[in-house]
């Protein structure tokens with residue numbers, strides 16, 4: 272079965288993907304929409320999902336066979352059942368009607384941005400104040416989001432809003448899939464220390480979202496959000512969000528760097544590189560446990576363990592690159608120094624995005640180790656009565 276599947280995908284790719292030029296066979300340029308449409312129609316974008324929802328109903332192990340065949344040829348569009356957070360959330364939590372209306376469009380289009388954090392609500396995300404007020408078949412949205420990655424390109428955002436201010440803070444939240452390209456949505460990029468500007472502030476004033484675009488249930492958005500954030504942490508735990516020449520390729524990069532700078536003769540350096548390899552292997556095994564748990568229960572606190580571990584691994588590897596380069600790391604005109612500095616900055620960013628390291632530690636303490644919850648005096652009172660500065 273596995274060999275047949277591998278053969279089938281390879282034959283399909285040979286017929287449709289031009290590896291040399293990175294585009295579909297017979298086309299003059301890479302056209303994302305038309306390529307993704309081909310991949311989704313062939314059932315290779317979300318193979319672990321049922322046929323009804325554009326998949327093939329195969330096991331995660333078989334899905335990996337498809338992903339590997341795509342990766343080997345440098346073809347895009349694989350693994351959208353693992354990485355497209357908007358589509359995954361709608362698939363897991365959306366109504367039949369919402370899936371029918373949006374899933375195909377999401378799978379064949381650009382990524383969704385995540386409209387969660389606000390100036391006054393980051394770690395304590397349930398403190399969000401962006402309001403959604405019912406108006407006929409729509410909700411009218413007013414508020415501000417911040418640190419929103421990829422908001423400029425995004426056609427949709429996964430939006431956390433406050434819909435009931437009489438209820439305690441975790442109970443009056445509604446989660447929407449929100450159309451970004453409309454009047455009343457103003458996206459302003461923020462410059463980062465990495466030199467990129469992937470983040471944005473998003474100001475929302477009297478924008479609209481149809482009621483049928485609720486992900487999950489009205490006022491139960493916090494619960495739906497847990498599923499979405501667990502998927503995000505799993506991705507970060509796998510190290511996939513790191514754009515550092517691929518997380519899996521990081522250890523060979525360290526080895527090559529040490530070799531190039533004549534540091535492999537140093538036994539301590541060799542030991543530290545071996546340790547970096549061991550940490551990555553260990554984290555891979557933990558992430559396999561998290562995925563198993565997510566398949567069974569829909570969520571896994573172990574994903575927090577992986578995200579925290581990946582943060583430490585990336586910090587450790589950034590320190591190791593600096594050690595290999597020594598004072599040369601200050602020579603920012605060399606490619607090695609530029610990469611090492613970029614990796615270090617990215618490691619710091621990754622230990623904040625998707626929930627900070629401290630918040631992952633709280634989750635592990637409470638949900639994995641079973642320690643008592645920290646006190647939150649605002650947890651059980653109506654949201655409108657919570658004091659804020």
Ligand SMILES: Cc1cc2nc3c(=O)[nH]c(=O)nc-3n(C[C@H](O)[C@H](O)[C@H](O)COP(=O)(O)OP(=O)(O)OC[C@H]3O[C@@H](n4cnc5c(N)ncnc54)[C@H](O)[C@@H]3O)c2cc1C
Nearest residue numbers: 385386387388393394418419420620623624625626627629
């Ligand atoms: C790379 C990156 C990508 C991001 N992408 C997005 C995105 O697409 N969409 C989005 O909505 N947001 C995004 N964010 C924002 C991110 O989720 C928040 O920055 C993060 O949740 C922290 O919130 P905050 O910045 O408000 O810090 P705060 O919550 O103010 O935290 C400040 C400090 O206090 C600590 N702290 C707070 N509460 C506790 C506690 N209870 N126990 C222990 N320590 C605590 C924190 O760990 C942190 O060190 C991104 C951030 C980064 C860096």
